[in-house]
Amino acid sequence: MSFSTQQLISGAFTLNYSTEAQPTEPYASHLFNVTDITDLSNTSHLGLSMLPRCTYNEDFKQILLPAVYSFVFVLGLPLNAAVIQKIWRKRPNLSRNNIYTLNLAIADLLYVMSLPLLIYNYGSHDYWPFGEFTCKLVRFQFYSNLHGSMLFLTCISVQRYLGICHPFVLWHKRGGRKLAWRVCGVVWLVVALLCAPTFHFAATGIQRNRTVCYDLSTPKLSVKYYPYGMALTLLGFVLPFLGIMACYCRMAHFLCRPIPYRSVSMATSEKRDKAVRMIVVVATVFCISFLPFHLTKTLYLLVRTFPGAPCETRNLFSIVYKSTRPFASMNSFLDPILFYFTQPRYRQSTKRFMLKVTSIREKGTNV
Template sequence: MSLPAAFTTPPFIPEVFTLDSTTSESYTSDLSLSDLITDLNNSSHLGLSMLPRCTYIEDFKQILLPAVYSFVFVLGLPLNAAVIQKIWRKRPNLSRNNIYTLNLAIADLLYVMSLPLLIYNYGSRDYWPFGEFACKLVRFQFYSNLHGSILFLTCISVQRYVGICHPLALWHKRGGRKLAWRVCGGVWLIVTLLCAPTFHFAATGIQRNRTVCYDLSTPKHSVNYYPYGMALTFLGFMLPFLGIMLCYCRMAVFLCRPGAYQGVSMASSEKRDKAVRMIIVVATVFCISFFPFHLTKTMYLLVRTFPDVPCKTRNLFSIIYKSTRPFASMNSFLDPILFYFTQPRYRKSTRRFMLKVTTLREKGTSV
């Protein structure tokens, strides 16, 4: 059975990525003289004919991105679905921490469900047959999940900090679950506003008779994307990250203080271990997913705005940034692990389930 024409991948041509030093991005192949003349004519219409051009080879994307996205999809879909099911079954007696975790899992699940489109796209060597709106929506889902996860992890960290360092205070208990739901609504609103410009910058384009879906921006908007990209990194990553580090430093000082738990009824050794586990897991998520991506993205945005930067240097930063981009999606299955390690009753139920399975297997082999 043959595929519809819209989903038939065009014949493969060895692909090279060309990036104008300031504004132009395009996919090109083995260039003939006529192709170069055509490209120069097109550039002159955009007012770019005097800018130097640089060629990037990106064959690594065809292997790295589909492999990582497939791995994230296979793990992230069932893990986040399981977290949502376990928390939702506890309603209406959800704790504030569980409310934040539920919204975190929903954000991750929405992103994971969009990964099959990206797997097909990169597996087909950047061919995008799904249309303009799907391109914008997939890019929006990536960045909204990324920054939504950061903000919900911030909410969880602040909640844990207050519970550990101010367990007897009453001011943070006012509002209860209703306040937590309002905070989650505010987070979704902030994420939507922060990532809404993605619908403007991300778009499809035609390069060498192949439809592509631009990630950061189209070529003509790349200069305008720079201030937005930097603002998104600062507001959506740096500020929450600093807030989380401040909470964790205060928690670490409190937990290491001699006799910190004496006279405090709710602060048991189990609660202390739970807080330590959360600090370790959240720090791991940031080290693997968030920090490398935002660092390399910032460096890449800076480098590509300077026309005097050597082509090899721009090529290097492009490869580094695009190599860390798929790992930013790994938080979609690392977040459920955070939930698992910070919820003792779910670890105990999992151990009981595994013990039951092991017992049944042993009985089956002994028969």
Template sequence: YVGICHPLETWPKQGGRRMAWCICGGVWLVVAILCAPTFHFAATGIQRNRTVCYDLSTPDRSVDYYPYGMALTFLGFLLPFLGVMVCYCRMAHILCRPVSYQGVTVAAKEKRDRAVRMIIVVATVFSISFLPFHLTKTIYLVLRSVPGVRCETRNLFSIIFKSTRPFASMNSILDPILFYFTQPHYRQSTRRLITRVTTHQSKGTGV
């Protein structure tokens, strides 16, 4: 983001690495603080003679969990999500600007177009992975804490909420795959490796 949107800034070179480490450490500290109350609400129970692990909290603590759950969604998802999307949109906007100087090569234009495509794909995958999960989780939180909601409705949104959880976990798998397929250097390295392996096997078989 800094290289695309602020290429002439001097602060990344003047203590930028130290600032990056401080920001990363601060983010992890905030995440640890936000997740700490989970250990307080986490519990197991007995249902139909089976031990179950409750997703958020025990049913009798739904009202107590609601403020924490909403704060966790707002601070742990909504704000970071908006920040990431704003950065992606700003990068795409700058890369899509018409170049105002002469001498731009075709290769440079192709790199810009490829970067824009990668931004769009990554932002789309990021949204598909996390939006359904947190949206259904928020609805489920509200239904759990509001009295008078039918059990069928709560159970339905509980199933939907659990069904969207794999999408959130899948993002960690999809990001490296997307990065691999959008970087020609890594694809070429893989082709060379496969060629060497097959050539070595062919020579071994011939001997």
């Protein structure tokens, strides 16, 4: 007649909430804490009080998520396609940075192509008619894109750091493009291994007589998901983030030194401006997309695994987390902007194209 701590917590959370698609119908605020109280008579001998079943208020998802995902889809699809086309035209003379950027654009494009399903899902009150496997695949695409983008940005940052702070060191130049392709292969493999458990945790279920697609995990796997979710954040975000920040702090320190103390290769303002632009743009991508999402996700995982957390607290952290999740997808069109700002020749070609279009319009108006 004894229960382990893990069994007790697992049982409580199986009854208390779901992780993604909670009922979205409005409810009276005075019923918030005690909606649908479940009788736990089989555990009353342990002195446990009845546990309230939390009903999350997630009406905001029906407007926020479809709007943001539609915006990301409209911008991300043509921008990433354009980046892939421009880089692919240069083969087989691709630089290492271009190889990393190409793989980054492919990851973003694959994710953007899955957004119409999510737009329909959230616009239809969490209704998911596309089947179990498609649900798992879409969730896998989200997290693999997210962590793949961070790892490819890390590769680009390290490559830039070595070129600026160690321009005369030869070891990182050996292997050239072949080494860069191998690194990309390793990144794809690492991302696949990190995100593979998503196929186990993400699944469809029934909420108020409609099929839903859970994001993090099904309710019964909530406790088991916690260590995996924290490990994914640590390996897929914290370590790349620390690596990028270390590179950029060292680069900023190097670039801010007086010119006589810099190496000759960094004496030109063009290289310096290019490096500064990259630091600013990548830092912006992290601040907008990655940092808020992982911070709120970590707090949400902590709160929902604490059995004594009130329903109001769980609902609050759920809203905050799910409000930042669509903004994590914004990296799908911010990454092409990163490519644009760090490639002067593409800015010049775009400028010439815009001038050409403007001149054609002016001629047509004069006629």
